[in-house]
Amino acid sequence: HHFKMGWRHFGSSFYLFSTVEKTWEQSKQDCVRSGADLVIIDSREEQNFINGFNGMFWIGLSDIETEGSWKWVDGTPLTIEYWKRGEPNSFGGEEDCAERMLIYSNIEQSWNDAPCGQLKLGICEKVAYP
Numbered sequence: 627h628h629f630k631m632g633w634r635h636f637g638s639s640f641y642l643f644s645t646v647e648k649t650w651e652q653s654k655q656d657c658v659r660s661g662a663d664l665v666i667i668d669s670r671e672e673q674n675f676i677n678g679f680n681g682m683f684w685i686g687l688s689d690i691e692t693e694g695s696w697k698w699v700d701g702t703p704l705t706i707e708y709w710k711r712g713e714p715n716s717f718g719g720e721e722d723c724a725e726r727m728l729i730y731s732n733i734e735q736s737w738n739d740a741p742c743g744q745l746k747l748g749i750c751e752k753v754a755y756p
């Protein structure tokens with residue numbers, strides 16, 4: 627194991643939970659600079675893993691390109707989704723980026739759409755053995 631400090635292994639990826647709140651785009655850039663990208667959640671196991679960490683974290687999902695068309699940072703559309711009840715609601719018409727919201731209990735549905743310019747933590751993911 628010769629991976630950088632703070633990266634956690636789960637499944638076939640490594641994850642870094644940031645400690646500095648930034649905009650969605652800045653958080654994404656931080657991930658890219660470290661050879662990763664914002665997390666793409668594509669299994670129930672991964673969603674459960676992510677939900678084991680408390681905080682408000684940007685995930686790699688947005689509808690920046692086309693309103694209402696949610697896409698992961700690798701360009702793939704949503705397959706399984708874990709929106710909170712009532713989300714995404716594009717509140718105020720300005721919510722194009724997805725966050726994993728605070729976890730108060732063991733809820734599975736934890737995503738919310740929020741304004742991309744808000745400052746939140748971020749979760750980076752990089753494939754372990756590409």
Ligand code: 2F8
Pocket residue numbers: 713715717721738739740741
């Ligand atoms: O009630 C859900 C709603 O709560 C807030 O708006 C009042 C969130 N706004 C921000 O985080 C800026 C909405 O995204 C959320 O849908």
Ligand code: CA
Pocket residue numbers: 713714715716717721738739740
């Ligand atoms: Ca919302």
